[in-house]
Amino acid sequence: MVLRVLLILTIVFGFVFVPVNVIQQVWTLALAEVAMMAYAFVILGLLASGLPPRRATWAFLLPFLVVLLLALATAANISVFVWVLLIPLLSHRLLGRRDGSIVGLSFLGLAAALMLVRFGFVPSVAQAAEAMDVLLCATALFVISLAHETEIVRVNRKLRARADLDGLTHLANRRRFRELFEQARYAAQQGVPSAARQVSLILMDLDYFKRVNDRYGHDIGDIVLEAVSRRLLAQCRQSDVLGRVGGEELAILLFDLDHADAMRQAERLRCTISATPVLARDHVISLTLSLGVATFRLAECSFEQIFAETDARLYQAKRDGRNRTHGEPVTSAARAARIEPAAREAQRSRGYEMP
């Protein structure tokens, strides 16, 4: 948006500056301004046809700054230096905090040097005061715009975290979990050399968690969920992705482990949870986990596919008695039975008595 505004202003203001410079016979600057107007048209067109904004910004901003320096060096009046005030804001808005600061500060340094060269090293008091006004005002604007940019980065990070993380456990939420899977799959499909080739999904569901809520209350249930998440996270490798994909359902993506290793990791997690009860306020609560594990070639599976397969295996672990890990394919009869609880719940919610 800011880039588009700059491009349009370059074109519109060009219609004023070019005639003024022609009248004052500053030919080089007039020509450079005509070239920038044409270039702004081209960049607007390229943006409309899909040029990434970041590349368009670099492609336009650098020549724009060169032409501005040319204006500072050749324009007839000292008032041209007022345009320097624009640069801190422009560079931060267009390039962000780091690159914007580098470009902005470099430009301010060059502008100060040009001012010194053009208006003498020993200026009159009035000239020195004018120059000082412009340079100090530009420096103040630079600092203010840097503070503003820093605030924007902080708020954006906070919003991003809020959108990506589950509020209770601070693990990736379902949307982010899926996004990370899709990113890994895309890299595998593109043949990126560092991309994982294989993915295992472990789905974990606390057993009889409803009883924890019913017996100790929802707040204690929340503490338990947090504690379990922390314990699971402590067992994960750096490259694993742990997320909360449902109420008391957690999931891990493991990359480039074979299925036997993924099963071993799942068993380790199950034992971690069952071995030590959770201390929530003054309650000591024993818990168990049921787990489903499936392994796929990353480039060839969809999120729905791997999730449905692993969910069927998790459900089989529940059916087999809970507190266990199931990693084998599930028969179609058992898979069909997975539908049953949902259908029962739907019937119940419509007021039917279910056995």
Ligand SMILES: Nc1nc2c(ncn2[C@@H]2O[C@H](COP(=O)(O)OP(=O)(O)OP(=O)(O)O)[C@@H](O)[C@H]2O)c(=O)[nH]1
């Ligand atoms: N405290 C708390 N409870 C939650 C949260 N999300 C889901 N739950 C509870 O998790 C429980 C899930 O219950 P069920 O789906 O019946 O499963 P379960 O009791 O764990 O039994 P099985 O999964 O069959 O072993 C429900 O009581 C939900 O209210 C949460 O964020 N905090």
